[in-house]
Amino acid sequence: MKVLVLDGVAEEGLVPFREEPGLEIDIKKKLTEDELVEIIPQYHAMIVRSATKVTPRVLDHANNMIVVGRAGVGVDNIDLAAATNKGVLVVNAPDGNTIAAAELTMAMILGLSRSVPQANATLRSGKWDKKAFMGVELRGRTLGVLGMGRIGSNVAKRALAMEMNIVAYDPYINEEAAAKMGVKVLPLEDVLKQADFLTIHMPKTKESYHLINEKTIAVMKDGVRIINCARGGIIDEEALYNAIKSGKVAGAALDVFEKEPNTESPLYEFNNVIMTPHLGASTEEAQLNVAVDVAKEIVAALKGEVVKNTVNIPSLDAKTMAAVKPYLDLAGRLGNFHAQMITGRVNKIELIYSGELSALEVTPITTAFLKGMLDPILQENVNFVNASVIAKNRGIEVIQTTAEMAKDYNNLMTAKVYCESGERVLAATLLQGNVAHLVNIDGYRVDVVPSGHMLVVPHYDRPKIIGKVGTLIGEHDINIAAMQVGRKEIGGKAVMVLTIDDVVPDDTLRAIAQVDGILDVKFVSL
Template identity: 45%
Template structure:
């Protein structure tokens, strides 16, 4: 029986043709509300969507036959990926189909902002001839600050260089060598804020990047700076930006994305020096065609042949490999995430070592998973398929090493990350119970399971630390689930890895850091 796919959002007719040519039955039924979708989703093996349709746990509960969700675009914010994973549903996206279109839109908004084109057009068509009102600025010779110099950011930088701008870029994952290749100057964020005449954002929305431009950041910028956001709503504090526009500190802003969408009202609306578009970054016929064709091919390959590509919640491996690899993939991802959450500066190299039985398996999938885990704390949209190319475009060297020697463990995976400041390594294994465990951090032996919420503390091995540390958590009402200690020598360097119930506040972390024995403290989430 041929697999059936529901196309729930508007896709190019060419995508429907691909499904039919490959032998997949399709129904095009767009504009469904959640109740209508829940009523029919059980009839389908796959669903192809864009940004309008939301795949929630309630929808997935009704999707008894669903095997794959195909998102024509990069973001999967409208899909509950953990719930899909739990249900065994593959979630695919098309990571690079919108890149050129989005970068071009950012450049278009920058030019429109520099010459006040939208306001001048409205005025002129209203019969006014306000030639002296619309005094613009040249972009030639101006400095463009690019926040996030990945696939889209690097294209925007290239276009700006063609317009004879000077381009500076902030991206923790951008190597000096890659910056030279792109023709941009790599800078710290504070330096970018201080120097840029125009700022364009091309970074995902994560806990680290939320409100990356806030009132404090704006204070450090040049008077008359102009800000463009075609990436994600929430990267800029809209209220703070409106205040800066009103005061004249910021000369103008051009936004394609907003905290709340559809944006019926917004703090930026109505300001004469603001240009707004309704999330048009991917809205060109070429981009629509590219992502539609790509998602149709990917979904067909999976439903007909079991091939997985560009999945955000599962690596590209065969059905025969899956049972052995699945727990090791989870381990590799968590080891990468552990290292990524502790990394504060630019990554130069990642070395992943496989020892014992794991060295005989498909380590490529494991390496992709480790790199995805490493990059995800900063780049929310990265997945096990796109991770290698994302690392490559940022100039990060990824090395694999395999060793037959087993040592103390049947299989051992070590992730070693070299940054501009240091090298940090973490090792883990999977025991017979199938649960991944950390067994070594920076050469110090530990034995700890990964918990949803953890605290990592590096300290000096001196009496009194454990009592004071536990006292801080107790006073804050933070319950300790598990407590693991390790040290390299008596009185030497030590590590505490603590699983806690729930999150911990920044205030508690600061109190822990103030303990005289503590050299580093960081909350971790898995």
Template identity: 45%
Template sequence: MKVLISDNLHAHGVAIFEQAPNIEVINRPGMPPEEFMEVVQDVDGLVIRSATKVTDKVLEVASRLKVVGRAGTGLDNVNIPEATKRGIVVMNTPGGNTVTTGEHAISMMLALARNIPQAAHSMREGRWEKKRFQGREVYNKTLGIIGLGRIGTVVAGRAQGLKMRILGYDPFVKKEMVTSCGVELVTLDELFARSDFITLHTPKTKDTAHIISREAFRKMKRGVMLINCARGGLIDEEALKEALEEGIVAGAALDVFEQEPPVGSPLLLMGNVVCTPHLGASTEEAQENVAVAIAEQMVDYLLNGTVKNAVNAPSVSGEVLNQLRPYLTLAEALGAFQAQIAEGPIDSVNIEYIGEISKLDTTPLMHSIMKGLLYPVMRDEVNYVNAPAIAKDRGIHLTETKVESAEDFTTLIRLTVRAAQKENILAGTIFGRYEPRLVRINAFRLEAVPEGHMLFIYNTDRPGVIGAIGTTIGNHKINIARMTVGQEKERGQNIILLTTDTSVTPECLADVRALPHVASAHPLEL
């Protein structure tokens, strides 16, 4: 078997591949695109970091490819749905960069507060400008942390050592889980208003894109300093430039950008901006950790068929995988649906396996449900292997029940999720041999295909409401592919599940929510 290493990989990781029996290593980072497209046609494994783009065209020509391994966490550069469709396992190494990225954020904050890069540059030019580069202490200042996952909590721990007051915002974390870290959990607006420094540690999702916007800057304490070592696109860079010029923001430290490299960005020329070229994970220790981890995972998969830290396949044998495949798809969709309608941090999850499914090994199904539940919030940091452990760390209580006697369907998975004192119940089954269906949402019965771009609506059961919704969405040039309606006559309520060809835009969503008799509308991605 052949493994292509197309990006720079630590020597210890390369050595693991070279020492494995029956594996030929092609270590050629930085190939021109034409050469890469030729070489990738004949390999079984592909090792990447952030430079290589694994597009649908790459996957189309790589007819032998069995596994793609990312030495790191982020998988924005891999077309995961296309890889899944072709049966290619995609692995990453979550957690390998946690300490390194957290330390880089603290380093950036201190460099920003004390003008270290600017002063060093001035010294190299032969100047001695002591007064010009007067800085500020971080002692007794307030640090606002947006996103309290693994990296955010590392930053909180380091900031405690610097004797800072720490505020945190994370709508998916419960208060009792962070108070032990010395973090005061607050609303986003309160964090903006009280923080002297703000650091971002959240994935980029539809909810967090431009979470730091013009409106956000207007809510911040004047003279705040901003640090982003998480993802480009969390900050509206044009709005940041204006806030820096107006003095709302005293300085910014940026390791990531909306476009990388940020060629021509005016932020690079501003004296109160500290920039580094996406160095959050760039330490000797982190690069060795992720290289060794991805090499061991890929060798184990290629030689033994063992799946570990895959984002698109659970850790099961091929035989079990074939038996469970349609149920795994259903299970993950149920989890993702629940995550996107939950309001606030999730307290408990109850999974019921009813009928024929109760006779199978349901452990992979639990992993799929938990992965689906956490992915909308954590993105590439969560996978089929680590999802239950992450859920436990977040204080989510999990229970599972098996019931052999069938109800309305020969097999059923019922998922009950409690968040912020509100409970939602979903149930799904398999039609035929391979077709997942959602058959219950709370008190409503229906039959819906749980996939694609969706809009979930609660509305009053009145004539003309469904027509108005369809017309409104059509006015935004969005095509409705499928519509499913569930009715509760006693309360005079409907639920509507729409599948659209493209995602519902924020403008369209606002117009739908403004319609008479529409109680709520949630965009979903399944």
């Protein structure tokens, strides 16, 4: 079998390939898509970093390809849908850069507390100025951690060694596990109020985008210091600029930015801001670790062994895969829909499979649901192998049951999610042509294809409410493609689902929520 190695993957990381008899390694520099298409049919595996784009066209010609490995965490440069349709496993190395990112965060916290980069620059310029760099000690200070995944947990562990007090916000963390670490889990606002240093370790999602903004900064202590080594865009950089200029924020340390490369940010004018060019995974050890980890995964895949870090499809025999495959996308969509509907910590998930589904091996379908729900809201890499483990570690009870009969449908998947705000129920089915249809929202019958942009609006069944919502959306030139209303009785509670052609601005969502008779409004994008 032949393995194609691209993008300058660390030579030491190729040892697992060299130790495996019968593997031929072909190392090349970055190739154009045309060059890759020309040679790809001869390879059984490929390992890339971030430069090479594994496009649908490349995969279409990869007739012998078994597995594609990404020497790193993100797989944005690999078309997962095309790989799945081709039957190609995609693997990554989610753990290899954890320590590197955690240690950079600690370096940022220490550098920020003692102005190390600024003092170094001043001294090198020929000026000895001790008074200008009065620092603060970390011992006894409170570190607020937003996101307690692998990296956030490792930062907390190291900060505890510095005798800091740790408070954390993570709606999906197991509180008992956090308490054993010495970490106190609190609501977001309480973490913001208590933190002397605030470090971010969350993925960038619709919910976390500009989470740190003018309003949330106003809640923080005067003199707070903010660190972001996670994802650009979680901090509203204009709001941070204004807060530093006013003195509200005493300093910031940023490794990531909303737009990268970033060499012209207004934040450069401040001497109390440390900025680095996305160095989170830039250590010799991290680059070696991710290469070794993904090489081992590729070898396992080529040998037909268990692969831990697949990011697209579960390991199933051909017959089982053929039967459940149509339902994997349905489950993923249902999970993603739930993720955008729920509020607060999830305690339990109950999945009920009815009709034809009851005769199938439903565990991979459950896994697809968990991946669809957890992946958008956690910084951790959630895949078909670890989704169930992550749910368990987060204290989420998962129950799956089957029922032979499905009222009105040949197959029906019902997902009940129990969280702090209450119970949310969604049910979906596959209709003719294996097209997914959402058929129930919190007990209200609807018939919606879950795709694109949607508004879910619980309301009282009264005249003019639907018209007011349509008018508010129309004022932003957003077209309504389809509308469904589910109700149980005239004049009672109902739910409206609008399929729309564009993103609805936050101010419009707030305006809709204020319409008399509207109970809630959720924007869902799939």
